[in-house]
Amino acid sequence: MVEAVRSIDLDVQRGEFVAFLGPNGAGKTTTLKLLSGVLTPTSGTARVLGHIPWHRENAYRRRFALVMGQKNQLWWDLPAAESFRLHQHIYRIEPREFERTRDELTDMLGVRHLLAQPVRELSLGERMKMELIAALLHSPEVLFLDEPTIGLDVIAQYQVQKFLRHYQQSRKITVLLTSHNMKDVAALCRRVVIIAAGRIVYDGSLVGIVDRFSRAKVISLQMSDGQVPPELSRYGEVLSAEAPRVKLRVARQAVPEVLGSILASYTVEDVSVEDPPLEEVIAELFCQAQPEGIVPANPV
């Protein structure tokens, strides 16, 4: 037996849009599967909308939806409209309400003209949009999204993100999202939960990740004489050097001293100090994750 998650203590308020981040195998999808009732845990408990998910009561299943970017839940050989019709009945949606919601969602995602097309003939992006519509027809109060933009081109990614942001804001539904695409997270979520080796290691805002976990800053210099002095490497790691510009990665606490020394020794035309890219910080954080537990300095 593999222990996929342990000691996950999470409280999500109604109307929150929360991202679950973590390396592959961290337990993100397992957590979503637990919360959607796909899995029964060996111990521990969870309540979503007052229900224990793995009891799989229909009263609960009518109140949430799970969308997995890598799984097709629509009938492959039939038009999406038929899958929607089935959802109308199994979720007991009133005919008028069903038509109104279906038309609204298909218009928002620009796929109304594809309703009669067999799902197998749709592109990946169109299929994903139809999957989202199928999941939202019964107006769920909680939405679990597992990699909703995986494999989509940038335009489709943008459209899905835009739709999800608008939908969540207008309906005030609670969304839990897992994604390796940081653009999804940055565009949609104010709260980020980082999970590694089955444990929560960070719970806070996206920008807070950099403040808490980044150990370095990036100093960008533009040299006045057009040359990049080779000895600059003694101040930190040279990330790029294309004369007259150079980028140095410097330990966070050493920045004032390094900057003072450089400005005193060289003629610099322009200088800036920035945080490293978010993806880099998160990648570094994931790398530190060990099965025994991670980042002992900042446990949650």
Next chain:
Amino acid sequence: MLARAGIWWTILSISIEERLVYRGDFALGTLMRFLPIVTQIFLWKAVFSAVETLGSGVDRVAGYSYHDFIAYYLLTMVSRAFSSMPGLASGITRDIRSGAVKKYLTQPVDLIGFLFLYRVAHKLVYYAIAVVPFAAVFYLLRSYFPGWPHGPTFAAYVASLLLAFLLGFFMEVTLGLLGFWFLEISSLLFIYMLLSYFCSGHMFPLDMLPGMWGQAIKAAPFQYLAYFPSAIFLGKVAGAELLRGLATQLAWVAAFMIAARLAFCFGVRHYSGFGG
């Protein structure tokens, strides 16, 4: 109740629609199923010719004439049209392994109920396509049959066919749901198919088997998939024996219905949510 009937009807109608997408292939497959009966006709013709050549004056094998054999095989074809469930068990296991089964766990729909309606749709489309060739074969070979059974016998025959459908369905569902534990059941399925082919009476009439073997095979549920309905039609079981047989068939259906439900309930608790 009305809402539930609405769900069933929608699942059934959408399943029929889906089955009709590849109707050409489906029709061809249906027609090809008639080929084995031709080989059986030639096989038994050869057996009886050999017996005649020996000059023993015997025109029956284990109480069956040549005509009886052909009539029996045609009737087992009808039984199998009800009880065989191509792709059911393997499909369930495949869905468990790939993770496609998740949608039945997260949506307010019962997996077994859904599969049942899907299978009913499959059978309805199959009968719609097969009815013409079936009727033609039975008409051409009508002289091989002893005649139509009496009303009550025919009613018992129809009841046993419907029970054969239920039994075949729940046996295969139970087998498929073992995928929650074993993930791959192809070997198990092969053994099941082999037993089913031999012990259901699809290969030869089960009352041909002597003593202990015959009793052992008749104690298993397989005979109700093919032999028993055919035996009712041919008048080989009647009266109290027929009623006892129908009751036993019903009991097997109930047993496998419960087994399937238990396999699902315990299986989902054991499920590890494979396939991402």
